[in-house]
Amino acid sequence: MGRVPGHLLNQFSLDEYEENLRVATTVEGWTREGSVQYNNVYVLDPAMEVIGTLEHIAPDERIYAARFVGDRLYLVTFKRIDPLFVIDLSDPEHPGILGKLKIPGYSDYLHPYDADHIIGIGKETSENTWGGVSVEGLKIALFDVSDVNNPIPIDDVVIGEPGTDSEALRDHKAFLFVKEKDLLAIPVSEIKRVENAESKYPGSYGTAAWQGAYVYRVNPAEGFVLQGTVAHAEKGSPYTWDSPDAVRRSLFMDDTLYTVSARSIVMTDLADGSRVNEVFLPYRWGASPTPVPVR
Numbered sequence: 001m002g003r004v005p006g007h008l009l010n011q012f013s014l015d016e017y018e019e020n021l022r023v024a025t026t027v028e029g030w031t032r033e034g035s036v037q038y039n040n041v042y043v044l045d046p047a048m049e050v051i052g053t054l055e056h057i058a059p060d061e062r063i064y065a066a067r068f069v070g071d072r073l074y075l076v077t078f079k080r081i082d083p084l085f086v087i088d089l090s091d092p093e094h095p096g097i098l099g100k101l102k103i104p105g106y107s108d109y110l111h112p113y114d115a116d117h118i119i120g121i122g123k124e125t126s127e128n129t130w131g132g133v134s135v136e137g138l139k140i141a142l143f144d145v146s147d148v149n150n151p152i153p154i155d156d157v158v159i160g161e162p163g164t165d166s167e168a169l170r171d172h173k174a175f176l177f178v179k180e181k182d183l184l185a186i187p188v189s190e191i192k193r194v195e196n197a198e199s200k201y202p203g204s205y206g207t208a209a210w211q212g213a214y215v216y217r218v219n220p221a222e223g224f225v226l227q228g229t230v231a232h233a234e235k236g237s238p239y240t241w242d243s244p245d246a247v248r249r250s251l252f253m254d255d256t257l258y259t260v261s262a263r264s265i266v267m268t269d270l271a272d273g274s275r276v277n278e279v280f281l282p283y284r285w286g287a288s289p290t291p292v293p294v295r
Contacts, residue, residue, distance in 0.1 A: 002048030006040055012110075012172075015068035019046050020092050024075060026062045039063050039077060043092040054095040058083060065120065067110035072098075074118055074145070078106035079133075084120070086148045099149040105139045105156075108169040111177055116146035117154070117220055119177065121168055121186065124158045138164045138188060140216075142223055155223025159214060160190040161207060167248050176250040177218075183270070184216040184224070185257060187247035210234060211245035212266075213259045215273075228273035230259050230266055244283055 006025025008014060014023045021044040028037050038059045043052030061077035071090040077083055084101045107120030120143065124136040141156040167174035167187045176185040190210040211233040217225040233245035244262040251258050256276060257268045263283045267276040 002044045002050065004040070004042045004044075004050060009063045009066060012068070013063065013066045017068065017071070017089070018092075020044060020051070021048070022068055022073065022089060022092075024063060024066045024073065028062070037062055039075070041073060041075075041087060041089075041095050043089065043095060045092075052089075052091075052093045052095045054087065054097070057085065057097070064122065065107045065110045067112065067118070069112050069118075070115075072145075072148070074110050076107045076110065076120065076122075084143060084151055086145055086151055088148070099147070099151055101143065101151040101153065103141075103153060105136075105141075107139075107141065109172055109175060111172075111175060113142065113177075113179065113218070113220070116144060118143050118145055119184070119218070121166065121175065123169075134162070136162055138166055138169075138186075138190075140184075140186065140224060142218065142220070144220065154220055157216075157224045157226075159188055161193050163191040163207075165189040165246075167246065171248075174247070174249060176252075178252070181252075181270075182217045182219050183252070184218045185250040185259070186214050186216070187250065187259070188212060188214050188229075189243060189246045209243070211243055211247065211261065213247045213250055215257065215268075215270075227270075228268075230257070230268050230275075232259065232261050232264065232266060 006027040023042045025040050039057040041054040042050050045051045058077040061079040064078045065076040067074045073087040075085040086098045088096050088098045105124040107122035109121050111119045113119050120141045122139055124139040125133050128134045137158045137160040139158050142154045143151055144154050145151045174187050191207050192210055193205050194208050196206050212231040214229050215227045217227050247259045247261050249260040255270045257270050259266050265279045269276055
């Protein structure tokens with residue numbers, strides 16, 4: 001058993017590599033001077049003794065996403081802007097920050113594209129008139145980390161209005177990426193701005209929810225190229241949380257993309273984006289999972 005200060009964000013905050021355990025933690029607490037928040041990286045040997053330490057990263061921020069890839073750690077913290085840290089772990093006894101990139105927004109999940117590029121999915125942010133930070137739509141970003149001292153953004157896409165959500169922000173199994181096909185499929189519960197035609201005031205608008213998936217071709221040369229969208233529900237309730245039409249999983253077989261919600265499975269042709277079929281599931285409101293009759 002080993003012990004380090006702080007707490008883990010999720011399973012991607014720790015990793016075993018060459019018989020050592022690498023851990024990224026956030027420390028939060030209170031002192032007489034006020035609140036304390038910072039982030040640490042530790043390396044533990046097979047006896048679970050700490051042999052490498054990198055502490056007090058990004059004071060007053062917490063970890064939003066972490067991803068260990070070989071002898072590197074990609075770390076996202078956030079308070080007002082999104083620093084993406086590239087941390088060197090090639091010498092386990094002396095971890096160090098190689099470079100960082102500060103851009104608006106933040107990533108909740110990081111996924112390696114290849115050795116020199118990484119994909120992030122999270123939320124866009126902007127400064128509001130009160131001097132604070134407002135959370136905007138869903139954001140997907142592609143970063144070039146080939147120059148570890150100077151990571152740069154290649155491309156990013158922002159989907160929907162504030163409140164737009166994705167299952168992939170909380171569950172990495174909802175994130176479908178296939179490098180051989182340059183295929184990226186993201187579940188999206190989108191808040192859309194719609195014009196209020198019945199209002200007597202010009203420029204009046206409301207919101208409506210769209211449930212489905214966005215499908216992109218992605219590579220470093222082109223960035224994100226939208227190939228199409230797969231709708232599971234159009235213009236439903238403006239509330240997207242826990243909707244039975246929200247896509248939870250995506251997969252493909254041959255040239256057919258399958259997107260799965262609690263209510264149905266939609267099959268889409270990857271070649272032309274046409275809808276092949278939809279199979280409705282025995283969904284029942286309030287039952288999770290749906291009971292299966294015993295025969």
